[in-house]
Amino acid sequence: MPEGFVKQRATHYTAPVNKNVLDQVCAVGRFLFSVRFLPLMLLLFLGGCASHHHQEELKTELEVLKVQMARHQEILVRQAQLMESLTEYQQSGQQERQAFQGQLMERFDALESAQRPRDPDPQELECPLALSDGPRNGENCTDLIFLGEIEYVRLTPPDRAYDARIDTGATTSSMDARDIQTFERDGEDYVRFSVPATDYAEEAELELPVVRFVRIVQSSEEEGERRPVVELQLELGPVERMFEFTLTDREHLSYPVLIGRNALRDLFVVDVGEQYVTRRSGEIRESLEEEQSRAEED
Numbered sequence: 702m703p704e705g706f707v708k709q710r711a712t713h714y715t716a717p718v719n720k721n722v723l724d725q726v727c728a729v730g731r732f733l734f735s736v737r738f739l740p741l742m743l744l745l746f747l748g749g750c751a752s753h754h755h756q757e758e759l760k761t762e763l764e765v766l767k768v769q770m771a772r773h774q775e776i777l778v779r780q781a782q783l784m785e786s787l788t789e790y791q792q793s794g795q796q797e798r799q800a801f802q803g804q805l806m807e808r809f810d811a812l813e814s815a816q817r818p819r820d821p822d823p824q825e826l827e828c829p830l831a832l833s834d835g836p837r838n839g840e841n842c843t844d845l846i847f848l849g850e851i852e853y854v855r856l857t858p859p860d861r862a863y864d865a866r867i868d869t870g871a872t873t874s875s876m877d878a879r880d881i882q883t884f885e886r887d888g889e890d891y892v893r894f895s896v897p898a899t900d901y902a903e904e905a906e907l908e909l910p911v912v913r914f915v916r917i918v919q920s921s922e923e924e925g926e927r928r929p930v931v932e933l934q935l936e937l938g939p940v941e942r943m944f945e946f947t948l949t950d951r952e953h954l955s956y957p958v959l960i961g962r963n964a965l966r967d968l969f970v971v972d973v974g975e976q977y978v979t980r981r982s983g984e985i986r987e988s989l990e991e992e993q994s995r996a997e998e999d
Contacts, residue, residue, distance in 0.1 A: 871961035
C-alpha cells in the first residue's frame with residue numbers, strides 16, 4: 702500500500718472535533734429527547750396533581766361524613782332519652798290513674814254504704830206482733846209474718862184502706878197521689894197533693910212535710926223524676942208503724958199502693974203465690990165492704 706495513502710487515513714480518523722459543534726449536537730439531542738418525552742412527562746405531572754386534588758376532596762368528604770355521623774349519633778341519643786322519658790311518664794300516669802280509680806271506688810263504696818238504710822237494732826225494735834194469726838203469722842217477736850203478693854193495707858193519713866202490691870224489688874213504698882205541688886213553710890219543705898176518690902170515699906187534699914226527695918230514673922227518661930217522700934202510718938197485718946212513702950201518679954198501674962223493702966225488712970216474708978194472707982187483711986176487707994155498702998145506701 703502506498704505510504705501516502707496510509708498517512709492520509711490516519712489523519713482522517715484522528716482529526717480533532719470542534720467542541721462547539723459537539724455541544725450543539727448534544728443540545729439538539731437533549732431537545733429532541735425532551736420533545737419526544739414531553740407528553741409523557743406532562744401526563745405524569747398532571748396525573749400527580751389530579752391524584753393530590755382527589756385525595757384532598759376525599760379528606761374533605763370524610764370530615765363531612767364524620768360531622769354528619771356525630772350529629773346523627775347525637776340525635777339518636779336524644780331520641781333514646783325522649784323515649785325513656787315518655788315511658789316513665791306513661792308508667793307514672795298509669796299508676797296515677799289506677800290510684801285515682803281506687804280512690805273513686807272507695808268513695809263510691811263509702812257513699813253506697815252511707816245511703817244504704819241501716820238495719821234496725823233488734824233491741825230497739827218493738828214487738829210488731831200485737832196480734833197473732835197462729836203459726837202462719839208468727840208466734841213471737843222472733844218470727845216473721847207471711848204475706849201474699851197482694852194484701853189489704855190502711856194508710857193514715859188519709860185513713861183509707863187499699864189493695865196493695867207487695868214488691869220486694871222496690872226500695873221504698875209508694876202511694877197514688879195527684880196534683881203534687883211542693884212549697885216551703887217556715888223554711889221547711891212541704892207537699893200538697895190530692896188523694897183520688899174510691900168507691901167509698903171522695904177525693905181528699907192533704908198537706909204533709911217532706912222528709913226527703915228521691916230521683917227515680919226510668920228507661921224512657923234521661924234525667925229522671927224527682928219525687929217527694931212523706932211519712933204515713935201503715936197498717937199491714939198486725940203491724941202498725943210509720944214508714945216512708947214516695948208520692949207519684951199510679952193511675953196507669955193496677956194497684957194504688959206499693960209496699961217496698963223499707964216496710965218489709967226484718968218483719969215480713971213474701972209468698973208470691975198467695976194473696977190476702979194475714980187475718981188483718983180479712984178484717985180490712987170486711988170494713989171496706991161495709992163502707993162501700995154504706996156509701997151505696999147514701
